[in-house]
Amino acid sequence: MNCAIRTEGIVKSFGSRTVLDGIDLDIKGGEIFGLLGPSGAGKTTLIKILTGQLTQDSGTSYIGRKDTRKLTGADHKRFGITMDNFGLYDRLSCYENLLTFARIHGLPKSSITDALAKVGLSDAAKTPAGKLSKGMTGRLKLARAFMTDPDILFLDEPTSGLDPVSADEIHRIILSEKARGKTVFLTTHTMTEAEKLCGHIALLNEGKIVEYGSPEEICRRYDHQRMLKIHLSDGRDMELPHNSDAAAALSELIVSGRAETIHTTEPDLETVFMELTGKELSA
Ligand SMILES: Nc1ncnc2c1ncn2[C@@H]1O[C@H](COP(=O)(O)OP(=O)(O)OP(=O)(O)O)[C@@H](O)[C@H]1O
Numbered sequence: 373m374n375c376a377i378r379t380e381g382i383v384k385s386f387g388s389r390t391v392l393d394g395i396d397l398d399i400k401g402g403e404i405f406g407l408l409g410p411s412g413a414g415k416t417t418l419i420k421i422l423t424g425q426l427t428q429d430s431g432t433s434y435i436g437r438k439d440t441r442k443l444t445g446a447d448h449k450r451f452g453i454t455m456d457n458f459g460l461y462d463r464l465s466c467y468e469n470l471l472t473f474a475r476i477h478g479l480p481k482s483s484i485t486d487a488l489a490k491v492g493l494s495d496a497a498k499t500p501a502g503k504l505s506k507g508m509t510g511r512l513k514l515a516r517a518f519m520t521d522p523d524i525l526f527l528d529e530p531t532s533g534l535d536p537v538s539a540d541e542i543h544r545i546i547l548s549e550k551a552r553g554k555t556v557f558l559t560t561h562t563m564t565e566a567e568k569l570c571g572h573i574a575l576l577n578e579g580k581i582v583e584y585g586s587p588e589e590i591c592r593r594y595d596h597q598r599m600l601k602i603h604l605s606d607g608r609d610m611e612l613p614h615n616s617d618a619a620a621a622l623s624e625l626i627v628s629g630r631a632e633t634i635h636t637t638e639p640d641l642e643t644v645f646m647e648l649t650g651k652e653l654s655a
C-alpha cells in the first residue's frame with residue numbers, strides 16, 4: 373500500500389470555533405505517523421473524521437482510495453482504533469470483553485486468543501477488566517484494536533498516564549505491528565515517544581499543521597545556534613561553530629584525544645514545539 377491515509381483541506385468547526393482549518397496530510401503505508409499538538413488542538417477530532425465517526429465541514433480524506441465519508445462495515449474492519457471513550461466493561465474479564473467485540477463484528481473466537489497473546493495478556497484472560505493495572509488496560513485496548521487484524525491502527529494517546537515501563541511495553545507492541553507492515557496513526561503528548569516510534573510527525577496548532585517531517589529533520593531545522601559543544605578530557609567545555617571553519621580545530625581535538633564528548637546544538641522536539649506553539653505539549 374503506498375498512500376494509506378490522505379487528507380485534503382479538511383475543515384471542521386464546532387459552533388463558531390474552527391478546530392481544523394485546512395489539514396493536508398499524506399501518510400505512507402507501513403509507517404508510524406505521529407500527530408502532536410497541545411490539548412484541544414483537534415487531534416482526536418481528526419481521528420474521528422478519518423475513521424468515519426465525524427464528518428468534516430469541507431475537504432476530503434481518504435483511507436487508501438476510499439473517501440472516509442463513505443466507509444462501510446468492511447472498511448471498518450481494515451482499521452483498529454483505541455480511544456479514551458472506547459470503554460471497556462469493568463466487570464467482564466479480558467476474554468469476555470473481547471468476546472463482546474467479536475460477537476458484534478462476527479469474528480471467530482480464535483481472534484480473541486490471538487489478540488490476547490499478541491499483547492501479552494493470555495494469562496490475564498479471566499481477570500476482570502476493572503482489576504487490571506493501567507498498563508494492562510492499555511494493552512487490552514490494543515488487543516481489541518487488533519482483533520480484525522487491521523491494516524491501519526489509529527491509536528489516540530496509547531500511553532497516556534502510563535509509567536515508563538508500561539509505556540515501553542506498548543511501544544514494543546506498536547513497533548512489532550509496524551514490522552508486520554501495518555500503518556499506525558498515533559497521537560501523543562510525549563516527545564520521546566514520537567522520537568522513538570514515528571517515521572514522520574506533524575504538529576497541529578490552532579487548526580493548522582505548522583510542522584511536518586521526521587523528528588530528526590524537524591529538530592535540525594530549528595538548530596538556530598549551529599554550534600558544536602565539546603567537553604574536553606581536562607574537564608573544560610568549549611564551543612566551535614558547526615561549519616567547515618571549525619574543521620582543523622576539531623580534527624586536532626579528536627586526534628589528540630582531548631575531546632571527550634561532542635554534541636551538536638539542535639534542540640529536542642519539546643523545545644521546537646514550545647517555540648512553535650508557545651505551549652507545552654503536555655499542558
Ligand atoms: N463534539 C464536540 N462538540 C463541540 N466541541 C467539540 C466536540 N469535540 C471536540 N470539541 C472541541 O474541539 C476542540 C478539539 O478537541 P479534540 O478533542 O479534537 O482535541 P485534542 O487535540 O484531541 O485534545 P487532547 O490532547 O486534550 O486530547 C476542543 O476545543 C474541544 O472542546
Ligand SMILES: [Mg+2]
Pocket residue numbers: 415416417528
Ligand atoms: Mg484527544
